[in-house]
Amino acid sequence: MKEIKIETVLTVYDSLDELPKDVISLMQKASEARDKSYSPYSNFSVGAAILLENDEVITGSNQENASYPSGLCAERTAIFYAGAQFPDVKIKRMAIIAGSKLKTTETPIPPCGACRQSIAEYEVKQDAPIEIYYMGEKGKVVQSHSLANLLPLVFDKTVL
Template sequence: MKEVTIESKLIVYDNLDELPQDIIGLMQKAMEARQNAYAPYSKFSVGAAILLENDEVVIGSNQENASYPSGLCAERTAIYYAGAKYPDLKIVRMALTAGSRIHQTVTPIPPCGACRQAIAEYEVKQEAPIEIYFMGETGKVVKSSSLSNLLPLLFDKSVL
């Protein structure tokens, strides 16, 4: 038997103002996208903005459905749109913001497990890391230099 330790490295910024200007701009696009979320059931709105290698920005917001499994998270809405419209372009980074309509969300909200797996698929496909910045409505912002920090035991095509 052997015990293995897995570590993740993240950078935590105290607030949006500490980020480089281009990241602030991307996060602002994610905040705008969050306003378009359709979340009548959870009252939890999420916005995503993806920067592609050609400087195009693709946005997405969560879209709920009364049949819960039929909805789609903001991250997957954006990443699947990017993959459909720009299939040969690499994703450089993602900015994510989430907030509740019931209470203020100040804790950074990372992608859910299904979204982590979807992002992993694109990171493996493009053979390059995707930077991910995430936050609540306000407060701290977390940066991961790669999806592998958020999903260290990756399931991908190499095991199929």
């Protein structure tokens, strides 16, 4: 038997004001995307903004459906659009802002498991890390230098 220790390193900022200006701008785009969320069932809206290597910014918001599994998270909406429109351009950074419409959300909210797996697909495909910033509506911002910090035991094409 062998024990394996997995360690995750994240950086936590107390507020948006502590971030570099270019990251603040991307977070603002995520916030604007969040305003376009269609989330009448959960009342939980999410916005994502992706910065591509060619400096294009792609945004997405969660889109719900009365048939719950038919909806799509903001992160996947944005990353799939980026992959469809710019298939050979690397993703540098992703910003995510999430929160309830019924109360103020101050806890940083990371991507769900399905979104982590989808982001992992692009990180593996481009053979380069995707930097991820996430937060609630206000308060602390968490930075991960790679999706691998959020999903260390990734399922990818190498196992197929």
